[in-house]
Amino acid sequence: MKAPNNCTVGILGCGWLGQALAKTLNAKSYTVKGTTTQKEKLKVLNELAIEANLVKIYPDHIKGDLKSFLKHLDILIIAIPPKINRGETNLKKGLENIFQKKELSAISKLIYVSSTGVFANGLNQIYDENSTPNNKSLRGKALISLENTIRAQKQIQDTFILRLGGLFENGGRHPIHFLSGKPNVPNPKAPINLIEKTDAVELIVKIIETKAVDQSVFHGVFPKHTERETYYVDKAKALNLKPPLFENSSTNNGKIIKSDLTQEVLDFTYAKEP
Incomplete structure (x- = not known):
């Protein structure tokens, strides 16, 4: 792989996670390009030393300057959270269109940021990197279909899938802010599967910089799986928020992602405990 100061990384979907990744890559002397769907975000990305491109993905076409974004890329990272409506997402067909572009033939590595939502909840369910995705919900099937779309493309030889657990940020975005004071929260005994944004960024950097590995699927989940009720009640108290109220349920559907x-x-060693 090229040295960082000669390597260009493109982040398709340069949002909350993508911008944090770009900051880290810039600090390591990578050249970073990124896309956004909003014109007002172009200035934000440029101010972060990201070469910004306006790109919108539709089922039957790509709007914007995709060609400029793909030009001279060495590594492509796809970090677009799919909007799933009744099991359908525009992203699948959009990615299929992108994978037809001849500019991809010069890219040496593809990293797709996926979700642990490809796995079904259940009782005492444990999944690792070699487990077969099995979520039969509409959302789960859509996520699995997206992963299969990534695997099906032929232009980029080194392709990696990184499944992240629930993303949070210490001192910022955290699921407790949504759950605070909420009644009848289900599955109090189910385990948590979370990852702090800094660790997620460092995992992506590790995949970028690791030269040769046989493994093509990675999991980003902190290896501590506290019960939901214990974790979120304690987190609410620590942040002076109203704790959520959990159901007294005999069923606790969940999963542990190894x-x-x-x-x-x-x-890799995790640095940020949930």
């Missing part, structure tokens, strides 16, 4: 193989292959 990331041991990811840590071993990438020589």
Whole structure:
């Protein structure tokens, strides 16, 4: 792989996570390009030293300057949270269109940011990087279909999927702000599967900079799976928020997402505990 100061990374979907990633890559002397769907965000990205492009993905066409974005890329990162409506997403067909572009043939590595939502909840369910996705909900099937679309493309040889757990930011965006004071929250005994934004960024950087690995699927989940009720009640108290009220349910559907193989292959250690 090229040295950072000669390597250009493109982030398709340069939002909350993508911008944090771009800051880290810029600090390591990578050239960073990014896309947004909003004109007003172009200035924001440019001020972060990101070469910004306006790109909107539709089922039957791509609007904006996709060609300029793809030009001279060495690494492509797709970090677009899919909007799923009744199991359908425009992103799948949009990505299929993108993968037909000849500019992709010069890209050496593709990293797709996926979700642990590809796995179904259940009782005592444990999944690792080699587990087969099995979520049969509309959202789950859409997420699995997106991963399959990534695998089906043929232009970029080194392709990696990073499944992230629930993303949060210490001192910022956190699911407790949504759950605070909420009644009848289900599955109090189900385990949490979370990852702090800084760790998610560092995992992506590790995949970028690791030269040769046999593993193509990675998991980004902090390896501590506290019960939901215990975790969120304690978090609410720590932040002086009203705790959520959980159901006294005999069923606690959930899952544990293991990331041991990811840590071993990438020589990665989590720094931010949920």
